[in-house]
Amino acid sequence: MITLSRLLLFAALNAILGHSIALDLDDYSKANNQSLLWAPYRSNCYFGLRPRYVNDEPFVLGAMWFNSINAQGLAKVRHFVEQGDKLDKYGWIWYDPRIGGRETIRDSESNLQLNFTFVKSHSGENWAVQVEGDLIDKNKEAAHSIVIYMKQNGKEDSSCYLNQNDIFTKNRNELSFTGFSNELKGYTIKLADENSKFYKDAVPPLSPDCDPSKPTVLSMNIPDDQLWKAKDVFQSLLKDSIQAHVETNPQLSANLIPSALTIRNIHNFPPGNVQYIQQTFEGHFKFNIIFNKKGSKDQIAENSVDHLIVLAEGLVQQKFNKKFGIADNSLYRDFAQETFSNLLGGLSYFHGTHLVDRETAFDNENFDRIELLNSNEEGPLELFSMVPSRAFFPRGFYWDEGFHLLQLLDYDSDLVFEVLHSWFNLIDKDGWIPREVILGDEARSKVPEEFRVQNPNIANPPTLLLAFSEILSRAKTIQEEMLESHLQENYQYEELDSSFQGDKLNNNPELLISYAKEIYPKLLKHYEWFRNSQKGMLEEYMEVPSINSKVHMEEAYRWIGRTFTHCLPSGMDDYPRAIPPDIAELHVDALTWVGVMTRSMKQIASVIDLVEEIKRFATIEENIVENLKTLHWDDDQKLFCDITFNDDANTDEALRKFVCHEGYVSLLPFAVKLIPHTDVERLKHILDSMSNTTTLLSPYGIRSLSKTDEYYDTGEVYWRGPIWLNINYLCLDALEYYFLESPLKKSEGQNEELFLQARTLYKQLRQNIIDNVYKIWKKDGYVYEQYNHKNGKGSGVQHFTGWTALVVNMIGKLPEEL
Incomplete structure (x- = not known):
C-alpha cells in the first residue's frame, strides 16, 4: 500500500518536473498518431x-x-x-x-x-x-x-x-x-x-x-x-x-x-x-x-x-x-525476425458497423447451438488490433489479442497501449466487449455467416486485462525508479519528439498512470459484466459437506453459450467437458480467468492508489483461490477439474461429480500463477503432470489433452491433443515464476528435488518448442496455428502469426544457465 510520505514525494516530483499531465497526454497522442x-x-x-x-x-x-x-x-x-x-x-x-x-x-x-x-x-x-x-x-x-x-x-x-x-x-x-x-x-x-x-x-x-x-x-x-x-x-x-x-x-x-x-x-x-x-x-x-x-x-x-x-x-x-538480444549469428535470428515481423504485419485498422443480437434469450437448459437471428447493425465503431492470421482470421479476437500484446510489451510498449486503448473503447454501457470484432463488409466477407453475429451473453478469456495490468505494473516500477533517481539528482525527464520509437511510456510513466485513472470506471464495468454474465449455480452443491463449510458463494462460474460438443467462449473450443451438459456445471477455467481478471484489477487499483478497491479485489482474489481448491481440486486424480451435479448420487458428498480431463484446463490455475507459492503439494502434482511423457509432455511441447484421456485425438482434434504455443508459453512463464525466481528456493532442502525437476522441464520444454517450430518454418516457410502432437508437423491454419509468434519471446528471453 502506498504511504503518505511516498504520495508527498510523488507530488513533489510532479511539481519539480513542471509538466501538465493533460498536456503531456495530448502531446503523446499527437506524436504517436503521427508515427x-x-x-x-x-x-x-x-x-x-x-x-x-x-x-x-x-x-x-x-x-x-x-x-x-x-x-x-x-x-x-x-x-x-x-x-x-x-x-x-x-x-x-x-x-x-x-x-x-x-x-x-x-x-x-x-x-x-x-x-x-x-x-x-x-x-x-x-x-x-x-x-x-x-x-x-x-x-x-x-x-x-x-x-x-x-x-x-x-x-x-x-x-x-x-x-x-x-x-x-x-x-x-x-x-x-x-x-x-x-x-x-x-x-x-x-x-x-x-x-x-x-x-x-x-x-x-x-x-x-x-x-x-x-x-x-x-x-x-x-x-x-x-x-x-x-x-x-x-x-x-x-x-x-x-x-x-x-x-x-x-x-x-x-x-x-x-x-x-x-x-x-x-x-x-x-x-x-x-x-x-x-x-x-x-x-x-x-x-x-x-x-x-x-x-x-x-x-x-x-x-x-x-x-x-x-x-x-x-x-x-x-x-x-x-x-x-538475439545474436546475429544465432541459428534462429532470421526466423525470429521474420516471425515477429509477421505478427506486426497483422496489425490492422477496422472501421464500420458490427452485427449484434441483443434480443435472443439463452435457454440455460438447452445446450443446442443457439441461432442468433435477431441481429442489428451497431456502430460505426473502430478497432486498432492485430489479427491471428491474415488469411483465415483477419479480424479482432478478444482472447488472442492479450497474447499478441504480451509479445509486444518489451518491443513497443506504446503500441501495446494504443491497441489496448482501442479495445477498451469498445466497452459498451453494460460492460461488454465482443469476443470477435468484425467491422464492416470487408471484414465480414472473410467470416462464415454463422459466426458474424455477436451476443452480449457470451464472454471470452479476459487476456487484455492481463496485458494491461502488466504494462501498468512496469510503469509503476519505472515511476518509483525515477523518483529515486531524481532524489539522487540523476534523473532527466524525456521530452516527446518526432523520433517516436515506441518507448515513451517507459520514460514517462505518469502518462500511462493518468490514462489508467481515466479508463478505470469502464474497466470496472467490464469486470462486473464478466462476473455477472458468467455466474454459476453454486446453490446446487451446498449439501456437499466438503463444499458447504468452506466455499465462497459469490465465486463460481461457467461459460455461457457452451453446447453439447463445443465450448467456444472458453477459447478451447472442443476441449472435453461434462457429458451430458448440465445447468449446474462449473468450469475451472472460467473461475481461473475471473481470478486473473481480479488480480489485474487489483494491480490497476494499486497503481492509481485506490486503497479500498485494492482491499476489495484482494479479498475476491483470495476467495477465488480458495474456491479453486474447495470446488475444483480432485484429491484422487490430483488435478483441477470441472464439476457437474450428479443426479444419481447416493450420498451428499457424491452430489459433486468431478469432470477431469488432464490437459490445458487442468493446468490453467498454475499457468496463470493463481496457486500460492506455499501450496507446494499441488505445485508438485502439477509439475509431475507436465513432466509425464505418457500423458502431456511430448518432444514438441505440452499436449492440449492427455494421451490417456478417452477423448484424446478424437473428433476435430483441435484442442484434444495438438500443441498450442499460447498455453505452452504461459506454462514456461509459470515454471520460471514458481521455480526459477521463487522465494521457495530459500526453503529447506526438501524442495531441492522439486526445483531440479522444474529446471529440467523448463529447459527441455522451451528447447523442444523452439526447435520444432523452427524446423517446420525452415521446411514450409510458415508457422502454424498448432503443432501435431504425434510428429510435430504444423497443423490448423497456415501462417498463423498470432500467438504462435510467442516462440520469438522464448528465443529472446534467455535465462542464465540453470
Whole structure:
C-alpha cells in the first residue's frame, strides 16, 4: 500500500518536473498518431494501405497481380490473402509499423517473385512503396500484370477527389495524381518505373487502349463501402472487354492474350475517385509509388526511395536486436525476425458497423447451438488490433489479442497501449466487449455467416486485462525508479519528439498512470459484466459437506453459450467437458480467468492508489483461490477439474461429480500463477503432470489433452491433443515464476528435488518448442496455428502469426544457465 510520505514525494516530483499531465497526454497522442498514421493496415490484402483514424474520407490503396500470358490467369488474380492461393511463401521479412518493412511473395503458379517495400518520411506524413518483381523460372514465358488501385473516399457531394494529372514528362512510364480530402488535405501521388521490362509482343495490340507495353489507367466511381470488391470489379470489366474483343476477333491468337487481359474503359465510365493502374511486365520490374502531403517539410523525392529503404531496414534491425538480444549469428535470428515481423504485419485498422443480437434469450437448459437471428447493425465503431492470421482470421479476437500484446510489451510498449486503448473503447454501457470484432463488409466477407453475429451473453478469456495490468505494473516500477533517481539528482525527464520509437511510456510513466485513472470506471464495468454474465449455480452443491463449510458463494462460474460438443467462449473450443451438459456445471477455467481478471484489477487499483478497491479485489482474489481448491481440486486424480451435479448420487458428498480431463484446463490455475507459492503439494502434482511423457509432455511441447484421456485425438482434434504455443508459453512463464525466481528456493532442502525437476522441464520444454517450430518454418516457410502432437508437423491454419509468434519471446528471453 502506498504511504503518505511516498504520495508527498510523488507530488513533489510532479511539481519539480513542471509538466501538465493533460498536456503531456495530448502531446503523446499527437506524436504517436503521427508515427502510426500510415501503414499496411489492410492486412487481409497481400498488400493494402490506409491511414489510421481517418474514417470519413480515407485514402485507400490495394495491390493485385496475375499472369496474363494465358486466359487462365484472369481466374487467378491475387488480392485478399487466401490459403487456397497456395503460394510458396508470403509475408514480412522485416517490418515495424512506425518505420516500414519488406513483404516478399513467391508465387510459383504465376512464376513470380514479388516484393513490396513500404517506408515513411521522418514526420510519418509521407510514404513510398517500392514494388519489385522477376521471373522465378527464366525459361518460362510470363506476362505479369501488377494492378494498383487507389481510391479517395468521400460522399458524392463532398470536395474530395483523386485525379490523374496530365503528363508533361518525356517518360511515358511515369504517372502522377492529385488528391484531396478534408481529413488528409491535399496530396500528390506519383508512380514511376525504373527501367522495367514491359511486355511487348511482335504483333500490335488488339487496340491502342489495351496495350500491355505501357501503363494503363482506368478511372471510375465505386461506392466507399464497395471498394473491398475491387478485384471483382476488375475481373468483371476484363470479362466484358474480352467479350467485346472476341465479337470482333473470334480467332483470338494466344500471343494477343496479354493485350486482351489489359483493362480498358469499355463502358465509357466518367472519371471518378477510383484509379486502376495496370502494368504488365515480361521480366524484371521495379517501380515506386510515392505519396506526399502538400506543404509537408519532408516530402519524399523520387531518387531518395532506395536510400530511405536502406535507412528503414537498418532502424528495424537495430530495434529488433535491442529489444530481443538475439545474436546475429544465432541459428534462429532470421526466423525470429521474420516471425515477429509477421505478427506486426497483422496489425490492422477496422472501421464500420458490427452485427449484434441483443434480443435472443439463452435457454440455460438447452445446450443446442443457439441461432442468433435477431441481429442489428451497431456502430460505426473502430478497432486498432492485430489479427491471428491474415488469411483465415483477419479480424479482432478478444482472447488472442492479450497474447499478441504480451509479445509486444518489451518491443513497443506504446503500441501495446494504443491497441489496448482501442479495445477498451469498445466497452459498451453494460460492460461488454465482443469476443470477435468484425467491422464492416470487408471484414465480414472473410467470416462464415454463422459466426458474424455477436451476443452480449457470451464472454471470452479476459487476456487484455492481463496485458494491461502488466504494462501498468512496469510503469509503476519505472515511476518509483525515477523518483529515486531524481532524489539522487540523476534523473532527466524525456521530452516527446518526432523520433517516436515506441518507448515513451517507459520514460514517462505518469502518462500511462493518468490514462489508467481515466479508463478505470469502464474497466470496472467490464469486470462486473464478466462476473455477472458468467455466474454459476453454486446453490446446487451446498449439501456437499466438503463444499458447504468452506466455499465462497459469490465465486463460481461457467461459460455461457457452451453446447453439447463445443465450448467456444472458453477459447478451447472442443476441449472435453461434462457429458451430458448440465445447468449446474462449473468450469475451472472460467473461475481461473475471473481470478486473473481480479488480480489485474487489483494491480490497476494499486497503481492509481485506490486503497479500498485494492482491499476489495484482494479479498475476491483470495476467495477465488480458495474456491479453486474447495470446488475444483480432485484429491484422487490430483488435478483441477470441472464439476457437474450428479443426479444419481447416493450420498451428499457424491452430489459433486468431478469432470477431469488432464490437459490445458487442468493446468490453467498454475499457468496463470493463481496457486500460492506455499501450496507446494499441488505445485508438485502439477509439475509431475507436465513432466509425464505418457500423458502431456511430448518432444514438441505440452499436449492440449492427455494421451490417456478417452477423448484424446478424437473428433476435430483441435484442442484434444495438438500443441498450442499460447498455453505452452504461459506454462514456461509459470515454471520460471514458481521455480526459477521463487522465494521457495530459500526453503529447506526438501524442495531441492522439486526445483531440479522444474529446471529440467523448463529447459527441455522451451528447447523442444523452439526447435520444432523452427524446423517446420525452415521446411514450409510458415508457422502454424498448432503443432501435431504425434510428429510435430504444423497443423490448423497456415501462417498463423498470432500467438504462435510467442516462440520469438522464448528465443529472446534467455535465462542464465540453470
